[in-house]
Amino acid sequence: SAVISQKPSRDICQRGTSLTIQCQVDSQVTMMFWYRQQPGQSLTLIATANQGSEATYESGFVIDKFPISRPNLTFSTLTVSNMSPEDSSIYLCSVAGGQGETYEQYFGPGTRLTVT
């Protein structure tokens, strides 16, 4: 399975600021995803990061608030913009081989964000 790293592992930010989270994979992958997980809750998909085109956002998530980049097949960033305390959560990057290969997703270690 792919080895996935995320930076930063945790951060404490002030409301109104922005934080960019990086996700790096040690091999090329077809699919990259960004999730949010509130304490004690399951995973909520924010968006699918598409290489070379705009990310595909899930209902309730918009590009202005969560801009995503994916410049190549091994790297993606998620920015949490104009943060509020409600954005405090764990943000997880995951990767998958894609259609016709395997759908299982492998997760990065997560970024624990606290907004004060």
Place this chain on the structure above:
Amino acid sequence: GQNIDQPTEMTATEGAIVQINCTYQTSGFNGLFWYQQHAGEAPTFLSYNVLDGLEEKGRFSSFLSRSKGYSYLLLKELQMKDSASYLCAVVDSNYQLIWGAGTKLIIKP
């Protein structure tokens, strides 16, 4: 709409067997995953079922019945380190993962 149901919490005794159920209603079906997530850590892949029947992998087994929209994860010879949340997820017709809320498993000595 799409729906995945699993119990919120279960308790079992060390050395025993526990079965965690998952029922689903999704637009299409391209397989079902079970993930384990320890507190404060990322989910890790346990199993993938796409055909009916039982898949065994060591102390863990996963069962699928597509006609019933039902799966279970069976954990044998429970160990304290098995205390974690277990997430059921279904691949829908768009090849997206639909996640259940997870079952928190508490193991007691």
